Structure formats: structure tokens, C-alpha cells
Amino acid sequence: VKRDGGKRIGVVIAAGGSGRRIGGVPKQFRDVGGRPLLAWSCARFSAHDGVGPIVVVLPDDLVADPPPWLGAWDVRVVAGGATRRDSVRAGLAGLDETIDSVMIHDAARPFVSEDLLDRMVASVGGGPVVPVVPLADTIKRMRSRRGEDATLVEGTVDREQLRGAQTPQGFPFGLICELHEQAARDGILASDDAMLCERAGVPVRGIPGERWAWKVTQPEDLALAKWLVASGRVPWPGDPDR
Amino acid sequence: VKRDGGKRIGVVIAAGGSGRRIGGVPKQFRDVGGRPLLAWSCARFSAHDGVGPIVVVLPDDLVADPPPWLGAWDVRVVAGGATRRDSVRAGLAGLDETIDSVMIHDAARPFVSEDLLDRMVASVGGGPVVPVVPLADTIKRMRSRRGEDATLVEGTVDREQLRGAQTPQGFPFGLICELHEQAARDGILASDDAMLCERAGVPVRGIPGERWAWKVTQPEDLALAKWLVASGRVPWPGDPDR
Numbered sequence: 001v002k003r004d005g006g007k008r009i010g011v012v013i014a015a016g017g018s019g020r021r022i023g024g025v026p027k028q029f030r031d032v033g034g035r036p037l038l039a040w041s042c043a044r045f046s047a048h049d050g051v052g053p054i055v056v057v058l059p060d061d062l063v064a065d066p067p068p069w070l071g072a073w074d075v076r077v078v079a080g081g082a083t084r085r086d087s088v089r090a091g092l093a094g095l096d097e098t099i100d101s102v103m104i105h106d107a108a109r110p111f112v113s114e115d116l117l118d119r120m121v122a123s124v125g126g127g128p129v130v131p132v133v134p135l136a137d138t139i140k141r142m143r144s145r146r147g148e149d150a151t152l153v154e155g156t157v158d159r160e161q162l163r164g165a166q167t168p169q170g171f172p173f174g175l176i177c178e179l180h181e182q183a184a185r186d187g188i189l190a191s192d193d194a195m196l197c198e199r200a201g202v203p204v205r206g207i208p209g210e211r212w213a214w215k216v217t218q219p220e221d222l223a224l225a226k227w228l229v230a231s232g233r234v235p236w237p238g239d240p241d242r
Numbered sequence: 243v244k245r246d247g248g249k250r251i252g253v254v255i256a257a258g259g260s261g262r263r264i265g266g267v268p269k270q271f272r273d274v275g276g277r278p279l280l281a282w283s284c285a286r287f288s289a290h291d292g293v294g295p296i297v298v299v300l301p302d303d304l305v306a307d308p309p310p311w312l313g314a315w316d317v318r319v320v321a322g323g324a325t326r327r328d329s330v331r332a333g334l335a336g337l338d339e340t341i342d343s344v345m346i347h348d349a350a351r352p353f354v355s356e357d358l359l360d361r362m363v364a365s366v367g368g369g370p371v372v373p374v375v376p377l378a379d380t381i382k383r384m385r386s387r388r389g390e391d392a393t394l395v396e397g398t399v400d401r402e403q404l405r406g407a408q409t410p411q412g413f414p415f416g417l418i419c420e421l422h423e424q425a426a427r428d429g430i431l432a433s434d435d436a437m438l439c440e441r442a443g444v445p446v447r448g449i450p451g452e453r454w455a456w457k458v459t460q461p462e463d464l465a466l467a468k469w470l471v472a473s474g475r476v477p478w479p480g481d482p483d484r
Binding site: 130132133135136137138139140141142143152153154156157159162163164165166191192194195198203204205206215218220223224227231233 | 372374375377378379380381382383384385393394395396397398399401403404405406407408432433434436437440445446447448453454456457459460462465466469473475
């Protein structure tokens, strides 16, 4: 797969978690509109002719016998690690070294739009880039008094400059591989990959994210995801009417 | 209305905004499941026997001829001001001075549950209290370089202690009235009412908020609100099967 200019943009889809917060089957395999949650990300990236190859990071114990529906796409499956960092690192190692850039994506965000991928593809050549959204709530910093049950508010954080970071996040391939090696050596557990760039002083740009690229974390999010599919708000990638 | 111990808990429902972000009719009057958005808050607080009286703050130009459906509840209507602060202050002035506590609520959060109101009623006697929820996204602090279009990430904010604040927020009545007077004198524009307590050094407690007490800000939120009603996830307050 080649995009304009012949640059190759690989993809790592992180689906190595056990998803215990929702309960039952790990959340990346939960049904959303007749398809596993993870299938939506696989279909979305596969349907975009500007990206590829694609590596899917699965829980360790599933790699020997991956779910058969993954065979619908040209994806490589690799085994995840104990932490998100280890899983992403394993995914990066599963891409060949001729890749120019890489998008790292959390399978818990099933509904990235074609438009967002277009904008990521157009931006990632310029260095690290992340989709960001404003925060609707007033943001409080909490503290807890020792020996007290109640959680006290320490103060309000000015949210003018704050944004919620989504995925996919895009990076020059060599850079993010090196930063992940460093993070593993230094024992750094980042909550996203852009943090590793920030830590190294490498500029990261924000581009507008999307309401429905939100992260599925609770049972209510699964119900919401099913509704988005049922209502036609998020067509199956690759369908002619998308 | 009396709750345990004979304490009276007034309510201010802030619906004085022009709701321009969604476009068209101000958002508090947009249809959600056959009822205006604001009607959901009126019904919820009216159905709870632990709270009242209730003051609804409307846009200035609507107060002379308020929407007839507001007549379904025993609410007092007052005119809002140019800012949320002025509107809340007008709402507080519309409550009689024998109130012990007050809950201040944004009409843009239509689906506060009976359970959350129960917990607020049980807590507000102990001083200021706000419902808070964890943040699912990694939180970035942005900066903009002068003369550049791209928005740069300054860094990642540790979200362990951060929470999104919802409404209703509960306060001792005399305290919040005094703090609002001060804020008006000092020209302070707070993004919520708890901030005025924080500024004055008065402790504010957090209690667990709710997924569906989120704030309607975008067109997608209105669609989501309609689905929550249609799917039976948020029964009309007062219905026997609630």
C-alpha cells in the first residue's frame, strides 16, 4: 500500500488487554452490531488505501489460535505483553523496517471515521500528531484526606488549554520505536504514545478528534456503540454506501 | 417539601442560555423524546419528595410569556442574565430565605437519576458537594506557537486526581448566595458554582457522578439523548415503572 509520495504508513491496533472493567469476554471481542468490537478497527484501517501494513496485537494466549474472523483482512497478529506499553512495542516490532510512519490505535475506539484517517494520513509526514477533543465538564483536581472516606476537591483546573487525546496517534516509525525501547529500559509507563515524544522534547501536534472516536470503557459505552451501528451513524467500513 | 430532619433543599435549574453551539432553537427547548430538554430536569426534581421549592431561570425575553408546558410543575420562573453567573444569582434570589441548602443544576444535563438526587439530598447537609466522574482520555495541555496554525501539545496532565464535575451541585444556601454576591462584585466568572467555594477556601466534597448525567453540548449529544429515551434507559420521572 502506498500513499501520495510513496510513503508507507503502518498501523498497530492494540487489542492485547483483558478488558476486565466491562466484565465477561474481553471488551475487544464484545459484540457491536453483529461484529466484534476489534473488527471495526480492522475494517476501518483495511478499507483505507493510504495505510498498511496492519499489525493487530492480541492477548498472549490467543495468538496461537486467533479468532477466525480476523482472516477477513490482511493483518499480521502478534502477542501482546503485560502492559499497554509492552503490547505496543510488540506491535511495532511486528512491522517491517521500511515503514516511514505508523499509526498506533486502541481497539477500544471502534468508530474512527474515514475523514479522521484521511487527516491523519495527510499530517503524519510532518511528525507526531494526535486527535484531540475539548472537555465539556469543569475539571476538578481531587485530594483525599487521610482516614476520611469523602474525596475532597483541591481546586478547578483551567480547561481552556486542556484536551482529551484520542487514537490513532501518528509518528515517524524510527522515532517511536526508539522512544518505546527507551521507555521499556527506563521503566516508563505512559498512558499514550504521544507522551513518550513529549518526554523526549519532540513536538506533538493536535488535530481535531471526533465525538464517536471516544473510548469504550463501561457497559454503557457498549450499549452506545450498538446504538451507533443500529442507527446507521457509523456504517461498516467498506460498505458501498459509507 | 421537607426531607428528614425538616431541612429544606431548594433547587435552581439554570436554563437561561441561548444555546448557540447547537444552532436553531436554544438547546434547553429542543425536543428529546417528545419533551423539551428542560422538561426532563423539571420533572426529575419535582418528582423527588426531598427537594423544593424549584426556581427555573429562563432567557430574559421568555419570562413574560413562559412556555405553557412549564405549568405542569410547581416551579417559579425568573429571568436570567448575560452570563451563567448572573443567571444562577437571579435563580438564588428567587428562593425564599428560609431554605437550608440549594442544588444548582444545568438544564443541559437532562438525565440526572433519582439515585443521584437521593445521594445529593443525603450529602448536602454536610456542606458543598459535587458529582464527579473519572476521565477516560489521556489529557493534554495544548499551546499554540505564534503565527502557526498547528496546535502543539505542551504535555500530558496526570489524570489520576482529575475528575469531570457534573451537576446538580449542592451548597448551604446562605454560603453560596454570599459567594455569588462576592463573585459579582469581584467580576469573577466561574465555570461552575463549586469554584466559588474553592476560591473562598470552603471544602467541597466529590461524590460519584453518572454516565448519563453528561452535558448536552453538540448535535450528537441531542441524538444520544433521544436514543436514551427511546431505548428506555432514562424513564420519564414520575412514571410508575421508573
